[in-house]
Amino acid sequence: MTTRFHLFTLIHKGLRHALQQLVWTAGKLDYTDVQEREAFFEEFRRISAMLHQHASDEDSFIQPLIDQCAPDVGQELETQHQRSDGLLDALIQAVEKMASATSVSAQTWQAFLEDLNQFVGDYFLHLYHEESVAMPLLWEAFDDAELMAAGIKVRNNVPQHIQSDFQRYMIPALNVHEQATMLANMKHSVPEPLFRQTCELFESLLRPQEYANVIARLQAAAASK
Incomplete structure (x- = not known):
């Protein structure tokens, strides 16, 4: 489906x-x-x-x-x-x-x-x-x-200041699939400095293992293409 x-x-x-x-x-x-x-x-x-x-x-x-x-x-x-x-x-x-x-x-x-x-x-x-x-x-x-x-x-x-507040609450509330998809979409749609900044935001909002899982899924998706 x-x-x-x-x-x-x-x-x-x-x-x-x-x-x-x-x-x-x-x-x-x-x-x-x-x-x-x-x-x-x-x-x-x-x-x-x-x-x-x-x-x-x-x-x-x-x-x-x-x-x-x-x-x-x-x-x-x-x-x-x-x-x-x-x-x-x-x-x-x-x-x-x-x-x-x-x-x-x-x-x-x-x-x-x-x-x-x-x-x-x-x-x-x-x-x-x-x-x-x-x-x-x-x-x-x-x-x-x-x-x-x-x-x-x-x-x-x-x-932008309200967008930052939205992200501060939204990113930790997403599951790992949604977090990885969000980063993958940004990787292909925004300049590299902004993508790196977003990754840093994810890292600051998630526990270390949670962030590692997101990055692992992101890398696996890129390797499969």
């Missing part, structure tokens, strides 16, 4: 990783420690920027394709986007209010945790809906070249 190009798999793995890490960190955080709290707020802001960028890119480059082939599903996804945006904006306001305060009470932090958990649960259901409902409809309506073109537009529209 031929594997079709999937618009969502890699980036959704990164987003899930980022949000799972955020929930885990928030749950164990000593909210009375100013430095620990501020470090969490900075991470929250970076992830929020990623989420806003992802939503904007989907609205610009993927939503029109869904609207074209399945308007009802497109409307449902748009409703989900609006709900997620509202929940996220409320979290952002709560974070900035806590960041400007001299201290945070147990009640305030607990309320934030509950709202964060609500947002992440809702957002994960939205990601699943895109993968399980929207993607099969896109496969029926478009060939892989058209879907890849949309994916490239999304990637090229992401500012």
Whole structure:
């Protein structure tokens, strides 16, 4: 069976990783420690920027394709986007209010945790809906070249500083086959200095044995050609 190009798999793995890490960190955080709290707020802001960028890119480059082939599903996804945006904006306001305060009470932090958990649960259901409902409809309506073109537009529209944050969460969340394929594609599509820089990024994000496995697969694939 031929594997079709999937618009969502890699980036959704990164987003899930980022949000799972955020929930885990928030749950164990000593909210009375100013430095620990501020470090969490900075991470929250970076992830929020990623989420806003992802939503904007989907609205610009993927939503029109869904609207074209399945308007009802497109409307449902748009409703989900609006709900997620509202929940996220409320979290952002709560974070900035806590960041400007001299201290945070147990009640305030607990309320934030509950709202964060609500947002992440809702957002994960939205990601699943895109993968399980929207993607099969896109496969029926478009060939892989058209879907890849949309994916490239999304990637090229992401500012470099946000792209770096995406990669920091996405690369460790991929399996070894996806990591090796990502590097193999880059090896043939970007200048050598950028490819070496990407390899260094992989090495910094993965455990030594994980990185060795990726490179071994990359070399084996090149030798077989």
